[in-house]
Amino acid sequence: MPKVTMRVNGRAVSGEVEGRTLLVQFLREGQGLTGTHVGCDTSQCGACTVHVNGAQVKSCTVFALDVDGAEVTTIEGMANPDGTLGRIQQAFQDHHGLQCGFCTPGMVMAAAALLAENPKPTEAEVRHHLEGNICRCTGYHNIVKAVLAASGQDVSAIAAE
């Protein structure tokens, strides 16, 4: 079986994979990084979102072999070095941007990619960017609010709290 090597959350990892092994399978089963979730089989839900070389990628749509040599970041790599929640994670907790938590890793990864590109997005830009991430629990309200808050914008005017 072919071997694949990559850096995941700053750590060099490698493993043998089949040609058909998806990146998400390599992460979840090979590396025990089960924070990246699988919510669909048509690349629609975004629960599996990770970063590959800084870009937002649905890890269910790429083969592990295709990211050989890449730098991969998953939800497990998003906390601060001291283990406390990172800025976006903290905003999700502060604004109740998650309920069951299943879509959450993908949402955080998508939000991080958005803010890296567009540090002060509008509400419409946030909603548009999250088009590929489905959440069934929150009605998106607090997710959008959390992303706006993580960007440093004042969200106190958004609906009563």
Added chain:
Amino acid sequence: MPKDFGIGAPQKRREDIRFLTGRGVYTDDLKIAGQTYAVFCRSQVAHGRIVSIDTTATAAMPGVLAVFTGEDFKDVGGNPAGWLIKSRNGEPMREPKRPVLAHGKVRHVGDAYAAVIAETYQQAKDAAEQLAADTVIDELPAIVDMAAAVADASNRVHDEIPDNLCFDWGWIEDNRAKVEEVFKTAPHVTTLELVNNRLVPNAMEPRASIGEYFPGTGDYKLTTTSQNPHLTRLLVAAFVLGIPENKLTVVAPDVGGGFGSKIYHYGEEALVLAAAKKLGRPVRWTAERTESFLSDAHGRDHVTKIELACDKQGNFLAFRTETLANVGAYLSNFSTATPTFLHGTLMAGPYKVPAVYVNVKTVFTNTAPVDAYRGAGRPEATFSLERVIDKMCRELNLDPFEVRRKNFITTDMFPYTTPVGLVYDTGNYQATLDKAIEVGDVKGFEARRAESAKRGKLRGLGLSTWIEACGIAPSHLVGVLGSRVGLYDAATVRVNATGNISVMVGAHSHGQGHETVFAQIVADKLGIPEASVEIVHGDTSKIPFGMGSYGSRSLAVCGVAMTKAVDKIVAKGKKIAAHMLEASEADISFENGKFSVAGTDKAKTFGEIAFSAYVPHNYPLETLEPGLEETAFYDPNNFTYPAGAYLCEVEVDPDTGKVQVCSFTCADDFGNIMNPMVVEGQVHGGVGQGIGQALCENTHYDENGQLVTGSYMDYAMPRASDVPFYTVDYSCQTPCTHNPLGVKGCGEAGAIGSPPAVVNAVIDALHRGGIKVSHIDMPVSPARVWSAIQNA
């Protein structure tokens, strides 16, 4: 000022830390030594006779360990319906057996008829494909349309059920004639035929189950995506596999949403357990999303004719409905209660209507089973009522706000007995309506409409005033109504020797935040830091026998059990304190975490009492057991009745038919609030789902019974840009009168109240634009709106 701790504080959720860092543990995240993989063969046809399944080639494939077919389970028990409903003529409902794997016939696309267990997932998948190729199924004509199913006795989903009818239910049958009389003489009657569209629940975590068997002890363990581990254990053990209940542990670890679909026991759970026993190895299965679409219990799917009788001023005289309710191919556990007692009993709404009659015919079809989905029956009732009321207002040229207001049950009428058998304990429907009008700035609507019009958009305002019965449920009532289970809940409060606390609860959190909110309540009552309270849920080997979470019951039933257990702890603490402080028990008071003797400065802290209970050196051992642990079961004596008023504003693009929700305002009465942040989140989620039902989500079976909308490519889940920010107000509070927390439950409200508000807004927008359309069925898609405009 909101409180910053305890009851009523918007406490941030402790469970979020693990979810945000990728350390939640959902069923599929578990890895168990020696695990094997199950893959199911599912019917490609909606209806067919299984002619043969040749397992020879499959069994010889690499990695294959076992193959199961319906034949292997033909002698085990069936998965039962939880409610026995009787037809109008007194006959019990028809109750076909629901097997672990289909036997003899397949009855819907996705019906599992075989399973393959292999060393790896890929091997199991490849082998299942082989087995499907070696299976001969004779396709029969599919029964999809409910009216046709009832009309044609020759084509049957279940051979023994001639007209595909499960039951024909009248509620309340004795009122039928009286209601008919009212309609005969009523000055005005409005009739509306509508469809309450079938929905696929789509919890983001697909169903998953792992079966284990321990030959040394004969114990089984099922780890599964369940909203109610004890109920699942009862069903699997007592009804399906015949395992002694005490030999089966059911664990529901972190569960990624349920919305009803994970209440029920499914055949896959029984299969992995039976296979684990046979192989002596753990067997795991995780649904692919397509399997979830095909095999999770769906929701809604009613076709209803509703009639409203009133005088010319819009005073309601009677409601009457005739509904065909789809149960799909088999009876899922709550499927017979959902269209009946969770629907018909709500058909008076918050209104003082004197006469109501509800008729529901529940029909088998070759489609996936249909059961409770967030709101369950109550959204269907609310939608019918709130739509027909709007239609009547238009016909009589009356103001929909004023018509609702003058028909409301008023505050001086509680407790109020409805003509459909419920007793509303308390409420204030005028207050929530006023609040919605204020917060939703109805005064400013005309200006917003004019502004929309400038951009060529039609703006509309929709209202719905809803009520629900939740906190499910009083066992004595549901027993009379046909329930085969009790619907109490339970909690154990274990004070440890060092004073911190483990609370084992029967409720299950799959997103609701119990770990935080329940801890707030216990800490508040005991005057100790929240951080010293841990909530344990989801594992039958740890928690008392509770019934789990659905029907907005966690707080209103289990939360109350928990506070009752806390009360027992305090009572015992007083006895211990009395002994230690050499005072009489009657003189001991408990406040802010201290037991003290009235009128003195003598006191013991909660921690000191706990320590003494476990190190009983100075302790009344002759009269009191050591230890500090109490369990309480709580069975409510009535439902709770949250209610509210929802306002929706939409813009319709007359050129494309596209509807955009501009604002959504909720004024809810949930009684007392334990954590406002969590309450708002629950409402947001429900409203998001309601907007999804109203505008996007369509479950379409074609005439051959193929599920055309079986993936996220075809089934339109609401996305972030389909919804606005919502405004949620919960300041109108009439505390529940029959539970000590005064809580009512908030989990389903959003999904119940929102669909009619959205559709009423669309119809309003069209009318204001001169397009006289009386109704559009959900989902109110651009295509439907556009055709309605063209045909108007």
